[in-house]
Amino acid sequence: MNRPDRLPPPLFSARCRACWLVAGVFALIVASFLSLDLHLAALASGxxxxxxxxxxxxxxxxxxxxxxxxxxxxxxxxxxxxSALGTLLAAAAGLLLALPAARLHAGDAARARGPARLLLNALRSVPELVWAALLIIGAGLGPFAGTLALALHTSGVLGRLFAEALENAPPGPAAALRTQGAGAARVLLYATLPQVVPQLLSYTLYRWENNIRAATVLGVVGAGGLGQMLLFHLSLFQMHKTATVLLAMGVLVVLVDGASQALRRWLTR
Incomplete structure (x- = not known):
């Protein structure tokens, strides 16, 4: 029975791992501020x-x-x-790569898990701008290179998220089907995927929101869209036209965010 006059635990304890972790993160933040050449006073000057x-x-x-x-x-x-086509291609490729990258149950050998995760790491470690610059050499200027760049980078992101979702799916339904002699494909289609489909769709919609912003940036390297207009008018110091392009970007982001939230609410009903 707890005593009513018991004192609260100390804020820091030498045996508390979380306390040491927080202290380490705080020390890293302080070191970052000290190592960076920040001119905050000049930024706030009149x-x-x-x-x-x-x-x-x-x-x-x-x-x-x-x-x-x-x-x-x-x-x-x-x-x-x-952004829409790039995200759709990435969702399909990410799911195909997530299957070998996930250990679906305790007895799963998952021999391709390491190479598949290495491929996913490689895809998402390269920024969209680098993918676009590389693909423009082969595909030429325009939205085709930008769409492929978004698809390649996002495949790595969604593939990793999809693999984690598959591994963390409740094992009960899949185990019940396996005990009845169902094959791996049927277990995946009838037990594992139905449990994680809402989560996979939520990840895909979130990445679509991010890809709207990324698609505007890709236009800077010649991938078309609003980004290409922004670079053109900004380089000519046509600020009034630049303002219109920026407003269009803002409106587009707001519309996509609203549509994504509406789809999420519909999916969770």
């Missing part, structure tokens, strides 16, 4: 703030001509299509 204010003022008002708005809408659709 001269710096005035310069940033003058730069932002050059964006107003945005270009709202009908011809330019039509070009911006076409580029926004191109960016949306790149």
């Amino acid at each position: 001269e710096a703030l005035a310069s940033m204010g003058r730069f932002l003022a050059e964006f107003a008002p945005p270009e709202l001509g009908a011809d330019f708005l039509a070009k911006t809408a076409a580029a926004a659709w191109e960016t949306l299509a790149m």
